[in-house]
Amino acid sequence: IxxxxxxxxxxxxxxxxxxxxxxxxxxxxxxxxxxxxxxxxxxxxxxxxxxxxxxxxxxxxxxxxxxxxxxxxxxxxxxxxxxxxxxxxxxxxxxxxxxxxxxxxxxxxxxxxxxxxxxxxxxxxxxxxxxxxxxxxxxxxxxxxxxxxxxxxxxxxxxxxxxxxxxxxxxxxxxxxxxxxxxxxxxxxxxxxxxxxxxxxxxxxxxxxxxxxxxxxxxxxxxxxxxxxxxxxxxxxxxxxxxxxxxxxxxxxxxxxxxxxxxxxxxxxxxEPGEFKKVIRISTAEQLVDWANSEDRLTTNVILDANIEMKDMKWTPVGNDMGNGYSGDFDGNGKYIKNLKVNVTTDNAGFFGGLAIGANVHDVVFTDATITGDASSSVGVVAGTSLGIIDNCKVSNSTVSGSNYAGAITGNNSVQVNNCSVQDVTINGKYAGGVAGVNYGKIEYCKASGSNTKITSTGLSAGGIVGSNSEEGGTKTSGRVLKCAAYEITISGNRAGGIAGENGFGTVAQCVVDKCTVIHNSTGSSADLGGVVGYNARGEVVASYSVNSIVGADNLISEAIGGIVGYNMNSASSPAYIYGCYSTHVSLLGNAGSNIGAIAGYNNGHVTSCYAVLPDGVTGITLIGNEASTGIIDHCVEVGGNNYNYLEEADNLKVTDGTIWIAAEIWEITEDSFPSVNANYIGEGIPSN
Structure with a gap:
């Protein structure tokens, strides 16, 4: 008391x-x-x-x-x-x-x-x-x-x-x-x-x-x-x-x-409040269209107060591009926008054509959307192209198609997409991704799922989360895909992966691929398919795994097929790393010569602290399909081995954004099961910006 x-x-x-x-x-x-x-x-x-x-x-x-x-x-x-x-x-x-x-x-x-x-x-x-x-x-x-x-x-x-x-x-x-x-x-x-x-x-x-x-x-x-x-x-x-x-x-x-x-x-x-801004509260489709046609549409804050049905409503994307895009706060308030239809021939198609610096779009659900921009450079349900932040948005039962970058959330992400999910979507583009066609920023804590989700590249790269992931202009925190997952989806592209079709100078970390199918429809033999990343060009794939998935198909000819990465491509100045990863029960199908491996199909970079378990009844596949003379394999456990403590003894890895990954922190090793990745570990000193 x-x-x-x-x-x-x-x-x-x-x-x-x-x-x-x-x-x-x-x-x-x-x-x-x-x-x-x-x-x-x-x-x-x-x-x-x-x-x-x-x-x-x-x-x-x-x-x-x-x-x-x-x-x-x-x-x-x-x-x-x-x-x-x-x-x-x-x-x-x-x-x-x-x-x-x-x-x-x-x-x-x-x-x-x-x-x-x-x-x-x-x-x-x-x-x-x-x-x-x-x-x-x-x-x-x-x-x-x-x-x-x-x-x-x-x-x-x-x-x-x-x-x-x-x-x-x-x-x-x-x-x-x-x-x-x-x-x-x-x-x-x-x-x-x-x-x-x-x-x-x-x-x-x-x-x-x-x-x-x-x-x-x-x-x-x-x-x-x-x-x-x-x-x-x-x-x-x-x-x-x-x-x-x-x-x-x-x-x-x-x-x-x-x-x-x-x-x-x-x-x-x-x-201590700062600047007070005009806010539009919207409850009907008519009010939404009126706002989209207003003179100050690019700067006003918006809150949805009710679910919006857009059937038979014409929609013109808000904002043209990153430079002339929406810069306000769009709060979906957990409400949905249903049956949005966009069909334009100009660049950048979506609910927003472009998001400018300072834009924040969050807590909005899109369902049954159809976004078509065949002549557009970037196409997405939420935004065609984005220099803003997209957070906690959902897209389901929707179709996105464009000639270049296409994603269910955004075609081109150059800043940040967080906590977003897509389910049962169809994506078609030269660079096609479940979340983004191309990522020059950060994509974190996102998920693509649904047996009806089909992500198809019409020219080059397709990924369950992003078609192409790349660092931009030396910005160390760009080109990062962290804590993302793909589940029961189908990805098809000349470079295709469960998370990213290609990863150039970027980082894919703590990502999971489960029960996915990764294939290509190319008639040539230059296709690279991976359970997590198809083509890893001087980037890092860290603390990620693929399980129970199918990479390739019977009688399909490819350049390289891997349980984690199809082709791991190194350079003297910018090494490529596969670090702290594993694959279990991943079916590697088709013909890629000797470039078929349970971790990497072809490697001239680094493969460190990795192991793999083949599907039941499958033999003859090693950890690395073809190891070039410049390639380095260290602290890995070959298929069939069990010295898993060796995984934890690898040297630390410092990735592009400055984060340090420690093998002993990545792995959780027990006596009665295969090692698993510690899902709560995201590296040492991970940048916030």
Whole structure:
């Protein structure tokens, strides 16, 4: 138990503070039916040191206020009790049945509140009135239980979220919104289980995922404000949005997980908003088209408030290219855009033709899209070409076709694609990829799946994630594909791989290919097929593996076929590496002469710390098909070997972006199974930009 006079709320960022005491009483009441039983005037005393009350005062104490009212539940009814004074400890008076063993109480008074056993149902509103220095009046739900001593020790059923406004601009801020990034329930009808420790609170119905503080007169600068919210685990972080009197917005988000606990304060610390921007909220296809045709379409922020059906709607891509593209924040809000159709003959086709520097497109789902740009250089469902950030987007049951770069997310990614997934898509282009046709930036934590997914290069390279992956202009963090996966898809190209058709000076790391088919439709013998990368030209393939896949086909002629890389091509100044990789039960089919290997079909680079297991009944295939005189194999376990500890003894590898990979950290080796890659390891000092 904490002494109230010594209690202070902490001020550290995202800190939490306990602000109520405990009780150790038994729970016995089970009825809430109406009754004509006689009621008598009664008094209940709030606890001498209760930490859960109704308003914050000086020193961050929490006190009762004059005319505060509570619901006092006797055996049969919900009774209103009020106090005529304020302070740390007050008396509540009203009428209820006397001689009960147990009474339950709820603050604030709610005529519609009910009780069953020890569970109280009440409502926490999503729209709350801002109050400088405290939370909204008559708001913060608290519960208590009393025995025959008529003493109530209130405990908070909800959590508080605190922020301090620090703003020097001229915008009049009239509304602030708080939400979790995964749409968690934060307000609505609450079910509160009263117990001897912390109340257990959950949103039962009338769910709201946003809590809004409003003040038409404007929020005061350098003042503390509080949201009252239901307890929740916000696993993907939070978002805070400030609105001015003209509807302009400023937003701050964090991806760090947050826990909202009953009786605790989440302190967001000082909020210093920057520039407020115009935001368009869209609920219909007609509104979406109107925005796309507006003069300021390239700079306005957009939020989708409803799913959008685009059937029979003509769509002109927003933005022409990277230089004249969309630069705002497009928030899909988890909604879908269905039946988008784009058919253009100019460069760059997609929902966005081009994304410029500063663009952020996120949380939007596209389904049943058809994007055609046969004369276009870059084609994708989300964007034809991108210098922005595309995050947490999904594409399914869609078709993309173009003459050059084609991908389900974007044709050309030159900055970043994160956390995106594609399923059951058809992609056709010279450079074709499940996520991007070509990647000069970063693609991380993305997935391509679906037995109906077919990625086909009409000229050169095809990959489950990217057709071509390449470092651009000496930018060390470019050309990176990290933590991506391909599952049950078909990839076809002259250079084809489960993750990348070709990898030039780039890095493919911690990627997984499972149950995929990698083939080509070329009539020549220059095709290079790999379980992970088809043609690795002076790049690195690290800590990746392919399992249960088919590379090649019966009677198919290829140049090189490998379980991880088809052709591993080295140069004196820029070596090629396959490091810390393995393949298991990968079928290598067709004719490539001696260039068929369980790890690499042809190698004149480095193959380090690798092993392979052939499909059942298959023999005669070695780790490397053809090793050129300049090639180096070290710390590998040949097919059929079992000295797996040798894998961990390889020297460290420093890749193009400066990340250092350590073999002993990559491998997880146990006695009763084959070694596996540590999925939680992503190298030492991995760059953030």
């Amino acid at each position: 904490m002494n109230l006079k010594k209690y202070l709320l902490p001020l550290f960022v995202l800190g939490i503070s306990l602000f109520y005491s405990c009780s150790k009483e038994e729970i016995s009441n089970e009825n809430n039916s109406s009754s004509d039983a006689a009621k008598v005037k009664m008094e209940f005393k709030s606890g001498i040191d209760p930490f859960s009350r109704t308003v914050l005062v000086a020193g961050n104490k929490v006190n009762w206020e004059e005319n505060d009212a509570i619901s006092l539940f006797d055996q049969n009814s919900n009774n209103k009790f009020t106090t005529s004074t304020g302070g740390e400890s007050v008396m509540f008076t009203g009428s209820a049945q006397d001689n009960q063993n147990t009474y339950y109480a709820l603050y604030p008074y709610d005529a519609d509140a009910t009780i069953s056993g020890n569970e109280i149902t009440t409502t926490l509103p999503a729209k709350q009135t801002a109050r400088a220095g405290s939370f909204a009046n008559n708001l913060n739900p608290s519960v208590a239980k009393s025995g025959s001593d008529k003493t109530l020790i209130f405990k908070n059923a909800c959590a508080l979220v605190k922020f301090t406004l620090q703003y020097s601009g001229s915008n009049k801020i009239t509304k602030v919104m708080f939400s979790g990034n995964s749409g968690e329930a934060l307000a609505g009808k609450l079910l509160v289980q009263v117990n001897d420790a912390t109340p257990l609170t959950a949103v039962e119905s009338d769910i709201s995922t946003e809590v809004i503080l409003s003040d038409d007169q404007g929020f005061e600068n350098q003042k503390d404000y509080y949201f009252v919210v239901a307890p929740a685990e916000l696993k993907n972080g939070i978002t805070l949005v400030l609105y001015d009197a003209n509807g302009m917005e400023w937003k701050r988000s964090s991806n760090n997980p947050v826990t909202l606990k009953s009786g605790h304060i989440l302190n967001l610390d000082i909020i």
